[in-house]
Amino acid sequence: MENEIRSLLGTALGELFGPEAAAVNLVLEVPRDRSHGDLATNVAMSLARTLKKPPRKIAEELVAHLEGQDTFLESITIAGPGFINFRIGSSIWHHSLADILKKKTAYGRTHAGEDFPVMVEYVSANPTGPLNVVNARAAAFGDTLVRLFDAAGYKVASEFYINDVGRQIDLLGESLLARYEQVQGRGEGQIPEDGYQGEYLIELAQELDAKEIDASLADKSDSEKRDIMSRHAVEKLRAWQEKDLKAYGTQFDRWFYQHELYPQGVEDTFKLLQEKGLVEERDGAQWFRATQFGDDQDRVLIRANGDPTYFLADLAYHTSKESRGIKRSIDIWGPDHHGYIERMQSAMEALGFGRDWLEVLIVQQVNLLSDGKQVKMSKRKGEFITLQDLIEEVGKDAARFFFLQRRAESHLDFDLDLAKKENDENPVFYVKYAHARISGVIRKATEQGVSESQDADLSLLKEAPELALIKVLHRFPAIIASAAAQREPHRLTTYLREVAQAFHLFYHECRVISDNSDLTSARLALCRASQIVVSNGLSLMDISAPERM
RNA sequence: GCGCCCGUAGCUCAGCUGGAUAGAGCGCUUGCCUCCGGAGCAAGAGGUCACAGGUUCGAAUCCUGUCGGGCGUACCA
Incomplete structure (x- = not known):
């Protein structure tokens, strides 16, 4: 329906103010304050300058024009400095609900990514010891991102690169x-x-x-x-x-060994750079002129002793990705590698892929807290908390949820004591509980012989908490698409908490199983749709959605 | 020195390509179970969005500088 409003607005702008106005970048968003309606646009304000008219005047003309037409909009109002707020008729929302029930596990999937081929390379820990907690964070982040890309319609591959040379x-x-x-x-x-x-x-x-x-x-x-x-x-x-x-819960399409690049890939990449005149010898070593591409110093490709550097191998590896049809390599690195980004992107430009072909996301460090004190880790000395320890300590679901609540680049304090708690202090239970509760209601209804009906009359759902819940559920596909586009899996946990909250409120205000069998059917349908969204959302993070707990 | 990340409520953090009165969880105060799962719901207290400038109709968000915290600055990987 966003698209319908978009085209309505676009046409109206063209008819009223000419093609220049119609070409404006239309921003349509869900207002933070729900009393402002279902969707809002700031277009009148952004056009004020080019049209040399006050925003409210533009808004008034636009609204008058739209109101002359027969649309699915319940109301169009002007507010504040010139926002235009749209309220959508409830029948549209009931259709949206029916759509969720029809799509089931496929609900949320879109073609937003247009089959764009991306590769997510993540964890890629050195094979010199067990995985640590930063690896665990990167793993949860990476595999969730991979599933988000898949759900949002990208063509996605995943790899773990093994540094087995050096x-x-x-x-x-x-x-x-x-x-x-x-x-x-x-x-x-x-x-x-x-x-x-x-x-x-x-x-x-x-x-x-x-x-x-x-x-x-x-x-x-x-x-x-x-x-x-x-x-x-x-x-x-x-x-x-x-x-x-x-x-x-983390699996890769391929484990790629660095040694697979020797000698052919490494030699080819070196020669290519050489042919482009981007290599020079200095002090017996072969250097890449990275400074020509914005790096702050040139970088060694082949050491004076004849050994290729890790850097050269990495260039060969990324060349391999590119030659396999990948149009965007998304590499998830640890905090100790951010100094390496500029060098790599300079080289990607030199190789002709374009600097943006390689996108690097840095997953920041994790501070483990126990008893309010930081747990120190040192890989070389062998004192650390491993991924395995973490799973044993707090469980897979809690660990994942904790990691996925935060943006990758934020430093994360991981409170082990909190994650271990199986009570309401622990946020992971809030969402899981909503799922269990929904399952419980549906189960109860079935036991009482009130089964779900295909042709429930959804138009009976008119209470504020019911419509509010439907509106939240409706956003799911957009949440997935934006989480993928922005590479921000944490939007999923934030959103699922919203869904759980909207459901709990609905549950509290509206009794599902009642004497009114038509209303019961409609509300059971809403329960089922909520269950679908929570379950689909959790499965994107590989967190279990329990029927009982 | 230079580069990157971070600085939002007591704590941990959200805040979508700049939008309307800055939000959540925990903690604190107070209500709500004869009834579908109270691991829930509702209400309240709590903020110079580190600081100072700038850009504009509008800045937590963009730009510059300053101050804090972290990390990186190898012919290591």
Whole structure:
């Protein structure tokens, strides 16, 4: 119906003030204060300057013009400095309700994204240890964003990029080798100074098949031994991460190994930049002229020792995405990588993708609070709260909901004690409770032999809380579309709280199961529609919608 | 030094491409169950939107500067 009003307004503007006025960017929004109507536009104010007329005068002419027509609008009023407020007739809302009941699990899905191919790359944690809480936040954010894109009609793919090449991985191999020697009782294993001290490597070393490992290590050089152990460590730890993520509800279309880019992808990308004249040698290394694209310094592609940098591999990786048809790569990075954005976008421009082809979202840090005190984490020393710990501690649903209540870039205080509480202090229960309550009413009705009816007379829903609830439910597809377009999954939690609130108010004011069987049918239909929205919304976040609790 | 993020109620945070009297949850005060789930509903107290300028019909929102907090500034990844 927004579109209908849009076209009504557009036509009226053209007829009254000419094509220039009709071309204005029409802003139509739901007023914060519901007494202002269902939708409002500020068009009279924004045209005041070009038309050289006072806004209220423009509004008056516009309204007079619209009122001469037969529309579905119940009223059109002018308010404040020149807002035009529209009130929509209740029959339209009843149609909207019928639409929800018809679409069921598909309600909320739109084609807003027009099949635009995007890729969301997220978590991408180093395979050097278990996942931490920032990874958990990024995972909830990323997989919800992926589902939002899907629901909003984008063509979306998801990937986890595994940094299985480089010095960190060498250190990991050396660390595991040392642990292995220790576990085998040879005692000569010494973890490198800046190696990985975490106890999980002991566990991992114990799981290794000694016979097989000893055979594969025999007669090998130190670096070969290290590489063998690196491969074991990466595969074990990666599988471990995948298992934890799956338990958390996060899955990827593909796990992309950095080593898949060697040597071909890396060489090709390097040559391409070279052909464009964007590479120069300095101090024995090969540098990308990033400063030509706005970066504050040039960046090394190939080190003096001949090894490609992580940066070059990352360029090859993004080239791979582009050649697979991705039109927009949305990378979700941790807070320690924001200094890397400019460099990457400069390179994307150099490669001809355009700087905006790569969109980076930074998921900010998480402060875990317990007993009001901050829980400190250090990956190297192996002291941290892992994703697994978190799920065990507060549960998957609570963890997800907490992460998804906040914007990605806001620093998050995560109160473990609060998330653990199974009472009304914990916001996740409010929405789940609404779902359980709705389910309970529908169940009760069925038990009493009052079943739902396909042809319930929805026009019987005339009470203020009933219409208010329908209006909230009606916004769901727009919420999904805007959450996807703005990359802001937190709009979903905010919205679902609104839905729950509107439902609770309706429930409190309007008795569903009564002697009036027609009204009972209509209200049961409204309950069902509410259940559909809450359930669809929670499932976008992979949070359960319980029938009872 | 330079760059990025953040600064909104006692606490944790929303505030949609600038819009009408700045909101929610928790906490605090007070009402509401003979009746479909009270894990609920209603009412109240609580604000110089860090500060100062600017842009305009209109700024929490955009621009500049200042002050706080965090992070980053590698031939690490």
